[in-house]
Amino acid sequence: MSVSRLHLQLFTPPHTTFHHTNHLPSPTLSFPPRRFPIIRTSSTTSQIITSDSNGVSPGLPPDLGSIEVDAVTETELKENGFRSTRRTKLVCTVGPATCGFEQLEALAVGGMNVARINMCHGTREWHKTVIDRVRRLNHEKGFAVAIMMDTEGSEIHMGDLAGASSAKAEDGQIWTFSVRAFDSSLPLPHRTINVNYEGFAEDVKVGDELLVDGGMVRFEVIEKIGPDVKCLCTDPGLLLPRANLTFWRNGSLVRERNSMLPTISSKDWLDIDFGIAEGVDFIAISFVKSAEVITHLKSYIAARSRDSDISVIAKIESIDSLKNLEEIIQASDGAMVARGDLGAQIPLEQVPAAQQRIVQVCRQRNKPVIVASQLLESMIEYPTPTRAEVADVSEAVRQRADALMLSGESAMGQFPDKALTVLRSVSLRIEKWWRDEKRYEATQLPSVGSYFSEKISEEICNSAAKMANHLEVDALFVYTKTGHMASLLSRCRPDCPIFAFTTTPSVRRRLNLQWGLIPFRLSFSEDMESNLNKTFSLLKARNLIKSGDLVIAVSDMFQSIQVMNVP
Ligand SMILES: Nc1ncnc2c1ncn2[C@@H]1O[C@H](COP(=O)(O)OP(=O)(O)O)[C@@H](O)[C@H]1O
Ligand SMILES: C=C(OP(=O)(O)O)C(=O)O
Ligand SMILES: [K+]
Numbered sequence: 001m002s003v004s005r006l007h008l009q010l011f012t013p014p015h016t017t018f019h020h021t022n023h024l025p026s027p028t029l030s031f032p033p034r035r036f037p038i039i040r041t042s043s044t045t046s047q048i049i050t051s052d053s054n055g056v057s058p059g060l061p062p063d064l065g066s067i068e069v070d071a072v073t074e075t076e077l078k079e080n081g082f083r084s085t086r087r088t089k090l091v092c093t094v095g096p097a098t099c100g101f102e103q104l105e106a107l108a109v110g111g112m113n114v115a116r117i118n119m120c121h122g123t124r125e126w127h128k129t130v131i132d133r134v135r136r137l138n139h140e141k142g143f144a145v146a147i148m149m150d151t152e153g154s155e156i157h158m159g160d161l162a163g164a165s166s167a168k169a170e171d172g173q174i175w176t177f178s179v180r181a182f183d184s185s186l187p188l189p190h191r192t193i194n195v196n197y198e199g200f201a202e203d204v205k206v207g208d209e210l211l212v213d214g215g216m217v218r219f220e221v222i223e224k225i226g227p228d229v230k231c232l233c234t235d236p237g238l239l240l241p242r243a244n245l246t247f248w249r250n251g252s253l254v255r256e257r258n259s260m261l262p263t264i265s266s267k268d269w270l271d272i273d274f275g276i277a278e279g280v281d282f283i284a285i286s287f288v289k290s291a292e293v294i295t296h297l298k299s300y301i302a303a304r305s306r307d308s309d310i311s312v313i314a315k316i317e318s319i320d321s322l323k324n325l326e327e328i329i330q331a332s333d334g335a336m337v338a339r340g341d342l343g344a345q346i347p348l349e350q351v352p353a354a355q356q357r358i359v360q361v362c363r364q365r366n367k368p369v370i371v372a373s374q375l376l377e378s379m380i381e382y383p384t385p386t387r388a389e390v391a392d393v394s395e396a397v398r399q400r401a402d403a404l405m406l407s408g409e410s411a412m413g414q415f416p417d418k419a420l421t422v423l424r425s426v427s428l429r430i431e432k433w434w435r436d437e438k439r440y441e442a443t444q445l446p447s448v449g450s451y452f453s454e455k456i457s458e459e460i461c462n463s464a465a466k467m468a469n470h471l472e473v474d475a476l477f478v479y480t481k482t483g484h485m486a487s488l489l490s491r492c493r494p495d496c497p498i499f500a501f502t503t504t505p506s507v508r509r510r511l512n513l514q515w516g517l518i519p520f521r522l523s524f525s526e527d528m529e530s531n532l533n534k535t536f537s538l539l540k541a542r543n544l545i546k547s548g549d550l551v552i553a554v555s556d557m558f559q560s561i562q563v564m565n566v567p
């Protein structure tokens, strides 16, 4: 391993002759090469590079001369300037309220970075339609919306309510929770709920408290008759299809044989096969208990998907996942603070501290983290959020989580676009406030690499981010094939946005989950000088940067930090 490559190149703005015609942003988002010669001299190398205005040597395939970025990011960069682009990423659960092509497009325009499909609901055909639509949206409109498939997991939950969208449980009513297999073509018997876990009737005891969705509705078990468990409603509320069920005895969560249920059920494995076949970008695993299940799944994916670039996200939503948090996160490619189920497994007042810890551990280990569930729950029904919800969103942004997620708000709520707008505007406002106040938190970022060369990359990114803050540069540029260097920069949470140039569309989509990264698809070479020339030309031609902007560039290929003004 040679360390001699490590050098700091300080560029003075090179003299450039640049033929520039006024160019309107092209509606198709890839930018065709134009044929103006450009001669650029670099003061450090005195080399003269001849290329066309896109930095492409004549004779290269036209694709090499284009850069891809989505229209929304492009507009944001132009209208608000680099500094005020949104750093916090947004995940939207797609459901009946948002599965149409136009609805998905509205979400993408509204800032959705990742579309989540929840395999708890709907059929595989339905999910396939959504995936196809998102793909079409990316293809036709130039977005890079990633797809996250979320497994059902084998925890206990209610059945489908025989097609009803909800059922109201009133105080004092007696409901039957049954493990019987009901004929799905017939309506369910009066006040009866089907339970998916066969051992349910054996595991519960008379006197247990039964919580639907972590306490949205509460029952007390009053009688067991074979497969039927009779329960008295003690806290009324709405029962939603497939709502999660937990039972509590003497104030603690009961973990009987259900704790032996596999994390990945046989149905989940079929869904995972489906996700691999469809080439989803992320698979989120529900109710992860240990690191082993993640390692197992990762090797399963690696053996089956051609380029094995599906990231595995561990959902932290059980007591066991908190106990084994460090190992689970280390084994995963990212994590989700799944506060819905987490709040049903630990006392609610412990959830905020758990969230903070999960976000911190992820940042330490350089894994993206999503804060999920009930961020804007009231917006399922109302067009404005509560003040408390805005405060909750702000707190997640302030913790610098990579991403925020909408669940019911976008899946089946009445105001999916408005909910997304709230996430977007609160993120922008809090990020700006934080930057204005220069509230850098003194986070010690431990080394995460095992090899010396990885440690060098980390030091480069840490230093580049620090320099970017001190010099108040306009943007960090990173040329990254795997996305790793980009994530190392993102981890530093610098003040300026990070333009991440990557050669493959799938890496570009995956980078869309990470804080502060603006992913571009660009073909680049081993020659940094020409990569920079090319990027400057392409970005300038689209009015995304201008002469004089100060930029710091790092790359996967050369261990260097370059500071320069855009010529
Ligand atoms: N694919 C789908 N088909 C029908 N309804 C869905 C779908 N995805 C989500 N939903 C609805 O949106 C709600 C919120 O979504 P989510 O939080 O992902 O699920 P859950 O609440 O079951 O954990 C669900 O309870 C369900 O009513
Ligand atoms: C995101 C969560 O998981 P799901 O919506 O699949 O229950 C959660 O429990 O918060
Ligand atoms: K799920």
Ligand SMILES: [Mg+2]
Pocket (backbone or CB within 6 Å): 286, 317, 338, 340, 341, 342
């Ligand atoms: Mg959950």
